[in-house]
Amino acid sequence: MATFASKMVVSMFAVVATLAVLAPTMASAKQYVVGDDKGWTKDFDYTTWTAGKQFFVGDSLVFNYPAGKHNVFKVNGTDFMQCSKPLVGAPLTTGSDEIELKTTGRKWYICGVSGHCATGQKLAITVSDGSAAPAPTPVSPTTGAASGSIVSAGFAAAMVVVGVLGMVLF
Numbered sequence: 585m586a587t588f589a590s591k592m593v594v595s596m597f598a599v600v601a602t603l604a605v606l607a608p609t610m611a612s613a614k615q616y617v618v619g620d621d622k623g624w625t626k627d628f629d630y631t632t633w634t635a636g637k638q639f640f641v642g643d644s645l646v647f648n649y650p651a652g653k654h655n656v657f658k659v660n661g662t663d664f665m666q667c668s669k670p671l672v673g674a675p676l677t678t679g680s681d682e683i684e685l686k687t688t689g690r691k692w693y694i695c696g697v698s699g700h701c702a703t704g705q706k707l708a709i710t711v712s713d714g715s716a717a718p719a720p721t722p723v724s725p726t727t728g729a730a731s732g733s734i735v736s737a738g739f740a741a742a743m744v745v746v747g748v749l750g751m752v753l754f
């Protein structure tokens with residue numbers, strides 16, 4: 585009985601502590617369908633589409649369009665402004681192109697089909713570090729202090745479990 589009880593306590597502690605430590609790091613990567621239902625198309629205001637959205641490393645963009653009708657070039661800021669295709673590099677052309685955002689910073693995409701970019705088929709986003717995700721900011725924002733308090737919370741929760749189990753089993 586005692587052995588069973590202590591095994592229960594140990595496994596409960598492990599579960600609670602693991603959840604307490606992992607939960608804050610499980611920021612979910614989002615998949616953004618560019619243009620939502622409209623997809624990747626001419627005559628669309630992608631500046632408005634990006635308004636209010638925050639892109640983080642690990643998120644991804646999906647460009648949906650009828651294959652052959654459009655394409656996706658990743659370009660630099662100058663090419664974006666001028667709607668010019670890059671001199672090197674091939675566009676994405678599958679009609680359902682997923683791009684994972686792997687680095688921080690400004691990213692620019694245009695359609696390379698003649699005239700399309702000028703009608704608005706161009707997307708500029710800013711990708712932020714995942715750790716800059718909007719979350720309750722601790723008073724002292726050092727990682728050590730934050731994880732310390734998380735571990736303490738996990739430990740406190742585990743002690744409650746131990747206490748309850750103790751009352752039930754003994």
Ligand SMILES: [Cu+2]
Nearest residue numbers: 654695697700
């Ligand atoms: Cu196009």
